[in-house]
Amino acid sequence: MNQALFPPVIVDGVEISASSIAAEAQNHAAPKGKPGLAWRKAARALIVRHLLLREAEALGISAEPRALGNGRRETIEDAQIAALLDQTLEAEVVSDEDVKAEWERDPSRFKTPPLWEASHILCETEGAAKALIIELNEGARFGDLAKEHSQCGSAEAGGFLGQLSPNDTIPEFEIAMSALEEGAITQTPVQTRFGFHIIRLDAKEDGRQLPFEAAQNRVREALERAAWVQAARSYTSELMDKAQIEGIILPAEAPKKETAI
Template structure:
């Protein structure tokens, strides 16, 4: 069996294991599977090497451009961009493809959902296990009181909540999709109107006792209103596919050892 941390070569160009290990820090992976980060880093460096070799074959000279205020491309970044500018030219989506994408999933193209909700926040800093345990005990005790007497929500929010909404009895006013963190919004979508979440809800801010007062799901938007967004989505997908196809063509013609870039036919 090959050792995981080994050099790879691309058309005779060696990519040292040390460089791959350094690049792996930029590729998240589960703690139990560090090899996934290493493999992702190895693939990324191998692909970058293939593209730079293609730039050399085409005789390109780097032409760095400013990409943000005070930030200019490196020579290698410029060469990669120049190659991709020449190699990738996916067709624009047709009117028929836009309509087909809309008709395939019209529910995807809705106006934002409106919510009226209230919460009681028990703050916890990420990673603070001791504070989380204390907050969970406190939140569970308050939730038990509310399950016995839901009308006590406002008073308990004023007494316990760390959010400024406590001054309004925990009421958050009208929210729309995207106003809150995903885990909070997921509970708003799952609750029945007028009900409490059965357990404290964990987010990056801490634990929340949540109540949904009202929800109005956004209507499906007409095709004409969302056609530009669908076009943008399809254009991005076409660029991604064109990039993958281009890399696959380079890899098929390359001599690569230490990693597999092309799946077996």
């Protein structure tokens, strides 16, 4: 991105540098050939961050960074922003009637997760996997080839992986597995960071629709989350409306309807 085409942004006399916006733009998607869109998204994000931090400091809000898992912790600034929003926002209360109405709008959205039983053969090279697929199509036994050739610990069990739920495997594997019919084998090796997989779907069970009693907590949490997001959007828009912003024209953010699913 050519930073010379995009000036710094000034928020109430404080500069947000072009280099900062360019770095932030890497986190915002935009159509190919339209870097200005990613730039505006990044600028808006940094403007909002600046205004929230300034508001937290004005209110004397401090916060202890929380652990995020995997040895990571949030930054002091992120902790301040979270504390500000927790203290300031007043989200719309979600009533029992709201929850029931949201569920009745389309009950089929609320289901148990699907389940799969699958086996695989893991090969180091694509060529080796393709050769085994030919053997399988000619009648070779999947379990025998898995025991002899698979580079996975499941080889001893004939490649059987057991019962799998969403997110139990890496995305490429799950996408290929879930597209299969029961008993079918992938006809093209599935490449992941571990190597090349031949996948057989042994059984599958589609998610079952949940009754209201089982789904209501999930619906309530989603509605409360949507109400919080709307309150945060309104709050940040108010801060931006009060600020003097130079160097960029930001169109008003279109209102978005938040739904439970």
